[in-house]
């Protein structure tokens with residue numbers, strides 16, 4: 001028998017005994033009824049307590065009732081606790097999930113069925129130029145005004161991505177954002193954004209590079225095939241034949257130099273930076289390139305240049321010997337090729353007070369005006385196109401020098417005033433340089 005039934009029987013019995021004490025059977029019956037009534041009032045009050053508590057559903061404030069109602073309260077309390085825990089877990093999982101999307105390098109925006117922003121991560125807000133908190137609930141079409149986006153959103157065909165300018169994009173500072181909408185649920189939309197500025201720039205550079213290489217190869221190729229055709233159609237006297245063959249060989253040489261420079265560049269780009277393993281004597285490197293430059297000057301300049309090696313105390317340089325020699329000889333060959341015959345060229349290694357080791361080449365040539373200086377190390381950038389070609393330049397020399405310097409942790413600097421010669425410097429960081437102890 002449950003406790004409630006015992007309580008009820010007790011009260012009914014008490015009522016009946018009280019009625020019996022009044023010495024009338026009817027009174028006993030009435031007493032039993034009163035007992036039952038009192039019990040149901042008490043029980044009703046307990047039920048009310050439970051209902052009031054259920055309305056609040058707060059597991060921590062369960063009413064203190066005994067018996068069956070106590071049992072009911074306890075079971076419901078446990079159920080509420082379980083649900084509360086589950087809700088807490090779901091909240092934590094949602095937080096984690098949103099934090100992960102927040103950390104994504106891609107932008108994510110959730111739009112409701114009317115196209116209002118429900119949620120956005122910071123990346124998307126940055127890509128599209130809105131505020132992820134303040135602009136919640138705003139129509140995205142009012143915030144992103146790029147015409148391509150407006151018609152994309154209105155068109156409803158989201159099978160492909162579109163590209164729009166990022167906020168603050170300028171011709172001098174392009175910013176491109178790729179964007180695609182993915183519909184989901186009941187007319188809701190997931191919008192993903194990606195910053196593709198660097199990809200676009202790389203693609204543009206690749207296109208320019210291919211166009212430049214094709215152009216550079218086409219010119220000597222056209223000249224060569226012209227000569228071949230002439231020699232095939234016109235019988236030439238021996239001196240003319242000799243001259244033509246000489247010119248043809250010059251063009252072939254030009255293509256060979258270009259291909260060799262291109263291979264050097266691609267090797268430099270595709271291989272890991274040289275470790276600090278090999279230590280080379282700076283004077284050994286210098287002697288090598290000075291001899292080479294003197295040979296070049298004898299061959300192309302009349303009178304030859306006055307090429308001098310500065311005699312600062314030699315030291316050790318660490319890096320890839322062939323790369324360093326290639327960078328140094330490119331600078332010297334430029335000085336010789338651009339300085340008129342008889343001019344002076346100085347080259348040498350010197351240790352700076354801050355521990356850097358510098359290789360410099362100065363000449364008394366035409367110099368370079370300031371507006372060209374920042375672009376000199378770009379591939380195929382030439383100030384004096386015809387002089388470059390005349391002297392067998394490929395337009396890649398300084399790009400190679402810059403790559404070599406950067407791979408060794410250093411940089412290239414140019415100082416020049418138009419008409420007053422130029423000085424090119426490769427500066428290597430202190431960890432690439434070691435003083436030579438002379439004993």
Ligand code: ADP
Nearest residue numbers: 334335338382383384388393394395396397398
């Ligand atoms: P190039 O093969 O044309 O010499 P580089 O990359 O070596 O290509 O040099 C780029 C351009 O920088 C050259 O075309 C030239 O106009 C300019 N330049 C380089 N070195 C000198 C120099 N010592 N004096 C004047 N101009 C120079």
